[in-house]
Amino acid sequence: MTGLKRVFCKNPRLTELVRNGLCRCFHAEHVRLESSGLPIIHHSKYVCELPANHRFPMGKFPRVLHFLLKDQVITEKQVWVPEIASRDLLSCVHTEDYLNKFLSGKTSEQEQRRTGFPWSEGIVSRCRYETGGTVLAAEAALQRGLACSTAGGTHHAFPGYGSGFCLLNDLAVAAKYLKDDCPTKRKILIVDLDVHQGDGTAFIFKEEPAVFTFSVHCGKNFPLRKQESDLDISLEDGLEDEEYLSTVEAYLPWLLQTFRPDLVLYDAGVDPHWEDELGRLRLTDQGH
Secondary structure, X not given: OOOOOOOOXXXXXXXEEEEOOEEEEXXXXXXXXXXXXXXXXXXXXXXXXXXXXXXOOOOHHHHHHHHHHHOOOOOHHHEEEEOOOOHHHHOOOOOHHHHHHHHHOOOOHHHHHXXXXXXXXXXXXXXXXXXXXXXXXXXXXXXXXXXXXXXXOOOOOEOOEOEOOEOOOHHHHHHHHHHHOOOOOOOEEEEEOOOOOXXXXXXXXXXXXXXXXXXXXXXXXXXXXXXXXXXXXXXXXXXXHHHHHHHHHHHHHHHHHHHOOOEEEEEOOOOOEOOOXXXXXXXXXXXX
């Protein structure tokens, strides 16, 4: 097995890779052990068809990978492919009732309006692959030190319902699974810099001391009713680069030193950018 370069499987417990004398199991269809570069997690099924003129920019996920490759930031040898998140994996965060409805297309019209998506088999598939991608990125980061996924950050999903274009909470699933998958109970820090508060994630871990939720968001933006993260930083409209970065710098190093997480999950929202129509902050490309 020491010469193994690629692994294809459907059962995560069959994907065992030997590296430095240690076995590690990945939730993956395809991994790239031959490359020492930063693992980039991507699946072609991160997208699905939406009704014409739908406001969600579904095409952004393949475009991220396209430009990373086109601009030679990465090579194909760095791209790992996640497997679809199983129902068992999703159930570590989401309720059986919600999964029964969501996976089988029995969510009501009101529930679908709350998420912003009409139900389809395609939306179920893309959300499950997206969640699998975040889990795989976290697993790869534990081995390599750092990994990224081209999708994810669906932090508005609660255990029993979806909201705000978020149907499955990939951050929470990854944190819960990797926390419990270690005999010593890993400590996980979730750093959420999306312009909106990570309300679903905050709710899920409100009584979980091994997971620390840190959200920096625009206070007057969605969601109207905020949840209580372990640390919430509410920003005023119009905040620009220097003040934003100094705010994050005032808290993040302290959190790393005091909480001492085994893993950091970073939700790198782009919506604080000044060109985002609904973001209400004023970050530039340099600020990001």
